[in-house]
Amino acid sequence: MSSxxxxxxxxxxxxxxxxxxxxCDYAVNRHVRVPMRDGVxxxxxxxxxxxxxxxxxxxxxxxxxxxxxxxxLFGSIYAARGYHVVLQSVRGTFGSGGEFDPFxxxxxxxxxxxxxxxxxxxxxxxxxxxGLSYLGFTQWALLTDPPPELKAAVITVGPDDVSGxxxxxxxxxxxxxLGWSHLVGGQEDPNRLRSLLRxxxxxxxxxxxxxxxxxxxxxRTLLGDGAPWFESWLEHPETxxxxxxxxxxxxxxxxxxxxxxxxxxWQDLFVxxxxxxxxxxxxxxxxxxxxxxxxTHGHMMTTAAPTVLGETLDWxxxxxxxxxxxxxxxxxxxxxxRGWLNLPDWPPxxxxxxxxxxxxxxxxxxAPEPDGTATFVYNPADPTPTVGGRLLSPAGxxxxxxxxxxxxxxxxxxxxxxxxxxxxVGHPVLELAxxxxxxxxxxxxxxxxxxxxxxxRNVSDGYLAAAPDxxxxxxxxxxxxxxxxxxxRIRLLIAGGSHxxxxxxxxxxxxxxxxxxxxxxRHTVHLGEQSRLVLPAGSxxxxxx
Numbered sequence: 001m002s003s004x005x006x007x008x009x010x011x012x013x014x015x016x017x018x019x020x021x022x023x024c025d026y027a028v029n030r031h032v033r034v035p036m037r038d039g040v041x042x043x044x045x046x047x048x049x050x051x052x053x054x055x056x057x058x059x060x061x062x063x064x065x066x067x068x069x070x071x072x073l074f075g076s077i078y079a080a081r082g083y084h085v086v087l088q089s090v091r092g093t094f095g096s097g098g099e100f101d102p103f104x105x106x107x108x109x110x111x112x113x114x115x116x117x118x119x120x121x122x123x124x125x126x127x128x129x130x131g132l133s134y135l136g137f138t139q140w141a142l143l144t145d146p147p148p149e150l151k152a153a154v155i156t157v158g159p160d161d162v163s164g165x166x167x168x169x170x171x172x173x174x175x176x177x178l179g180w181s182h183l184v185g186g187q188e189d190p191n192r193l194r195s196l197l198r199x200x201x202x203x204x205x206x207x208x209x210x211x212x213x214x215x216x217x218x219x220r221t222l223l224g225d226g227a228p229w230f231e232s233w234l235e236h237p238e239t240x241x242x243x244x245x246x247x248x249x250x251x252x253x254x255x256x257x258x259x260x261x262x263x264x265x266w267q268d269l270f271v272x273x274x275x276x277x278x279x280x281x282x283x284x285x286x287x288x289x290x291x292x293x294x295x296t297h298g299h300m301m302t303t304a305a306p307t308v309l310g311e312t313l314d315w316x317x318x319x320x321x322x323x324x325x326x327x328x329x330x331x332x333x334x335x336x337x338r339g340w341l342n343l344p345d346w347p348p349x350x351x352x353x354x355x356x357x358x359x360x361x362x363x364x365x366x367a368p369e370p371d372g373t374a375t376f377v378y379n380p381a382d383p384t385p386t387v388g389g390r391l392l393s394p395a396g397x398x399x400x401x402x403x404x405x406x407x408x409x410x411x412x413x414x415x416x417x418x419x420x421x422x423x424x425v426g427h428p429v430l431e432l433a434x435x436x437x438x439x440x441x442x443x444x445x446x447x448x449x450x451x452x453x454x455x456x457r458n459v460s461d462g463y464l465a466a467a468p469d470x471x472x473x474x475x476x477x478x479x480x481x482x483x484x485x486x487x488x489r490i491r492l493l494i495a496g497g498s499h500x501x502x503x504x505x506x507x508x509x510x511x512x513x514x515x516x517x518x519x520x521x522r523h524t525v526h527l528g529e530q531s532r533l534v535l536p537a538g539s540x541x542x543x544x545x
Contacts, residue, residue: 010080013072018306019313022080024051030066031095034088036112042096044088044113045071047079048122055082056320057127059117059142061110062135063093063100063184073301074131077309083316084122088113090138094188102184102229103134103162103247106141114147125149128320130312132156132300143252143260152319154312156263157300159270160252160277163244171442171465172237172503172512176269176392178219178230179206185226203393210500211383216513234513237503253280259287261315263308265295266334266480267397269390275479278346282330289315290346291332292481296390296397329544335425336459337483341544347426347479348542353535355415355490357527363413363492370528376411378496378505380518384409384444386501388458390478401448402455404493411494411525414450422484426536428460428477432494433530435470438521442505443467444498445475447533449482450489463502472530492533496521 010022029046036042045066049055060074066087075087091109092100117123126149129139136158143153182202189195205222212218216231223230236243260281264274271292281288291311295304317323329342358368378384384407388399405412430445443464448456462477484490497504503512507519525531 010076013077017309019077019309020081023082024049024080026050026076026079028075028079032086034113034116036091036098036109040091040097042088042091042109042113043094044086045075047075047083047085047087049079049082049084051082053082054084054124056316057084057086057117057124058316059086059088059113059127059129060131060135061088061090061106061113061129061138062131063090063102064134064187065089065094069301073305073309074135078313081313084124086113086117103137106138107144107249110138110142111145111147114142114150118147118149126151126320128152128154128316130154130156130316131158132308133158133297137162137249140249140252143256143258144249146256146258150258152259152261152316154261154263154315155274155277156308157265157268157270157274157297159273160249161273162247163239163241171463172234173269173501174210174503175206175386175500177233178210178222178500179203179393181227181230182206182222185223203395206393207500213516213518214514231513235511237512253277256281257286259315259319261289261291261311263291263293263300263304263311265293265297265299265304266336266478267294267296267390268300269297269392269396271390271479275346278331282345287319289327289330289332293334294336297392298394298396333425333481335423335481335483335541337421337485338423338541341481341541343542343544347536350423350426350536350542351538353422353537355492355533355535356529357411357413357492357494357525357531357533359527361411361413363415363490363533367529367532368527370526370530372527374411374525374527376409376494376496376523378409378441378507378521378523380497380504380506380520382409383499383504384495384497386498389446389461389498389501391501398457398459400455401446401458401493405448405456405491407495409495413492413494415490417452417487417489418484420486420539422490422537422539423482423541424459424484424535424537425481425542427479428462428536429534430462430475430477430492431530431532431534432473432475433471433526433528434467434473435524435526436467436521437469438507438519439469440505440507440509440519441467441469441521441523442497442502443473443475443523444495444502445477446493447477447480447535448491448493449484450491452487456491461498463498465502465505490535494523494525496523
């Protein structure tokens with residue numbers, strides 16, 4: 001492409017993404033070798049801005065290659081605005097030496113890359129990091145012992161804890177772990193057609209494999225020779241298992257003082273971790289920004305890209321270049337049904353609205369007499385299916401769940417039409433007086449919105465693995481910012497699982513990898529004062545003062 005056509009393309013892209021125009025041309029030095037302490041060399045592409053006054057240096061580390069769209073969204077867009085960008089493939093991926101063992105080597109390799117960076121003749125003296133998902137984890141890895149030159153970070157949907165149970169809200173996140181392993185295990189297949197076919201039918205094949213028993217061999221049939229790490233993940237279902245210790249980087253948040261911008265979506269699988277990151281950083285006085293949009297994990301490079309790129313450029317200009325920030329408040333959230341709000345903190349102060357499951361599938365503010373019950377049977381041979389929600393898969397997000405609410409293995413409680421708009425902003429909680437004849441049982445709960453035609457769609461989910469077989473279970477649902485419009489109804493769903501999002505409880509207590517039998521679980525919900533849904537909600541949106 002000629003330089004003039006390239007310039008026109010960059011300006012067109014900037015307009016499409018609502019970004020300020022590029023300020024310079026750039027060159028790319030490909031396949032730069034970066035030595036690690038053990039002699040392994042990692043490969044990077046260096047984007048060099050053609051300007052006498054570069055804006056700064058950016059480091060991006062990830063396992064997904066250095067081609068399109070990574071090259072544009074994390075390389076050329078920033079180089080054309082004056083930044084040196086080092087886009088590096090992590091160990092064992094896309095030409096980098098060593099073996100790819102997900103997440104394990106990122107602390108050491110990130111530190112070694114930063115040490116190499118400071119010795120480069122073009123280095124601007126300070127740098128920032130950025131990236132999403134795994135590229136966010138590599139940033140937390142560097143922040144466990146941040147080099148003095150690191151002055152800012154932009155972490156988009158990036159976890160600091162990728163242990164299996166944490167990813168899956170107390171239960172192993174089967175769909176996402178297996179689906180991600182299937183994707184990454186075959187992403188460097190030289191047969192492009194085969195790679196595209198693999199991606200096109202990925203969700204169907206992941207669901208089929210997740211139903212196989214025993215699960216270990218069934219998963220391996222899907223994965224083939226790829227993703228050798230998967231079985232070891234599946235064999236360690238407990239959060240506190242020492243196996244996961246190197247994949248939990250929470251200590252980084254206890255010491256870091258680098259300004260961090262956090263971006264996520266209400267339907268992102270890591271949204272609760274991102275909100276906790278913000279809380280922990282700001283409680284220590286660390287400069288942090290938080291943006292939460294109406295997005296899934298996959299939206300961050302598509303629908304959310306204009307917001308992510310624009311806010312990233314602003315954060316970098318402020319904390320690398322000393323420019324005045326454009327950001328108006330620390331917290332910026334999208335309130336479903338209303339639009340964007342600027343808040344001074346998260347969560348905002350909201351009153352509680354308490355609703356009780358009632359007989360005949362009703363949901364209302366009055367607690368029923370305490371002798372009523374509602375029952376359902378969870379059958380792992382025909383597990384309650386996942387419909388939407390916080391999935392890594394394109395099948396996630398906000399979905400019509402009307403058919404789910406009609407299943408025999410789902411309890412459904414629906415309120416009356418609301419007389420006025422109700423704004424729910426914060427962390428819903430369900431307290432459930434519950435007994436189960438099978439001690440090996442889980443609970444899945446969901447809040448949905450029902451429209452005037454009787455159709456419903458998900459708003460917020462919660463999951464409790466290894467639920468108590470008697471007593472009151474407390475289930476925290478996904479954080480939410482949602483408007484239930486006047487005339488709509490609030491619906492509560494209760495089930496014994498959500499498959500394949502969460503590893504199904506087979507009801508036998510056997511190890512998931514090798515189990516071959518299953519047993520049903522009969523659940524009883526006790527209606528009364530103790531069973532209640534608590535919504536942080538009111539007739540007005542939260543204050544933006």
